[in-house]
Amino acid sequence: MPEAHYPEIRALNLFAEMAEANFLSLMRGAYVQNFPPQIELIGEGEPSDFLHVVLSGSVDLFSTWNGRETSLATVRPVSTFILAATIKNAPYLMSARTLEKSRIVLIPSQDVRAIFDTDGSFARAIVTELAQCYRSVIKAQKDLKLRTSLERLANYLLRQQKRAGGGPVVELDFEKRRLASVLGMTPENLSRAFKGLQPYGVTVEGTRIVIGDQADLERFARPNPWIDDHST
């Protein structure tokens, strides 16, 4: 792998604190690949041979059962995915596909496990990362079980707004069909949900969403830090 990529990987919390020798050892075994859009990188049930790091582009994590499909998360640069499967040396629970042209680092799982066993700093970083991931899924679970689809959309928009700086305009960063899947509804229903938020000042122009009256939307959405604040 070209050393040019080392700094941005090293900058990730997961790799920031580990011993330099161990980091270099990991990097020596790793390689970078460029993928076109819509390529399936890994499939549910396959053995977890590599820990993946997204350097650019984006990756959709999804799952299928009985002819149905759902998106569970979208991975954006720079971050890793399928850490848990790598550590447990267990099969992937989700499939992954590129959404756009993406540059991805593949680190052999056995290297990760070996260094995890010897480098305490790395092990601690992994704990922190996993705890974070775990808490995120719990929040998603609560979102799904406690809210209607309209409420999920409203809170999603408020979260995006916050991420984007708090202004009234939110740009959707992926297709509506995928957003629908992430939010646990059909594309048709998402369309109707957007209309259902019009009375609360939400207007849609293609991929551009305007939150006309944030306070009004919040009165409806009732955002809650233990569901919506993904930083804690």
Add this chain to the structure above:
Amino acid sequence: MPEAHYPEIRALNLFAEMAEANFLSLMRGAYVQNFPPQIELIGEGEPSDFLHVVLSGSVDLFSTWNGRETSLATVRPVSTFILAATIKNAPYLMSARTLEKSRIVLIPSQDVRAIFDTDGSFARAIVTELAQCYRSVIKAQKDLKLRTSLERLANYLLRQQKRAGGGPVVELDFEKRRLASVLGMTPENLSRAFKGLQPYGVTVEGTRIVIGDQADLERFARPNPWIDDHST
């Protein structure tokens, strides 16, 4: 804490491999308490002061929002809960209440974090535990997003049957109202779902469920290892 409890706690994967001195140090700071049924042990959003270990009885992990409530998991002996919040020193994401008379060990979170920082074996055990928890929630998420309530119930029954040894009779280990909440439906709907499974050979006598024709139920339920096998 009485030393009599040490062995069963030490037997947990989480504590099995750590240095004896560190284990004893953890235990010295811990204490055991007996709680009556229906006592709220912790509340969503509170700081995570203790790692909890259930020695006997059972604990319901649940969450509320906007007047609604949902059960996310049930903890049975002997196991721990709210490990992620303890490690991250972050607020609890779920509330917990005893379902029955329960004996619970409380280990101060700061002790856990301190030893996590110094004991590599303990840190590794925590990683394994967290990865396991993470994967369990992902499976629950897939169950919820990919299946109807009838399919969730059918697969739940098959999982329980397997846990109970594979015989045709499955004993529900908690109230139907709670099962309904865990499965993400109302009690009324659970009643109807049981009826909906009658054509596949499922009969209900109170808390006793008989799976008359396992193969038939499986044809309907289509259990999948990456959703239903909670051992991997």
Add this chain to the structure above:
DNA sequence: CGGATCACTTGATTTTTGTCAATGCTGTAA
């Protein structure tokens, strides 16, 4: 410039799920 494709939207309809109200059942305590 067509023509095709694909995402998105919209309306009509069905399915699924939740809500409300009434009833039965069971175990507990006076």
Add this chain to the structure above:
DNA sequence: TTACAGCATTGACAAAAATCAAGTGATCCG
């Protein structure tokens, strides 16, 4: 024992969401 509380069930209804079937609009490409 009776009265009561709480859970489970049932039926009727309402709401939420999925499905099916067009139709619209944008983009890509020969």
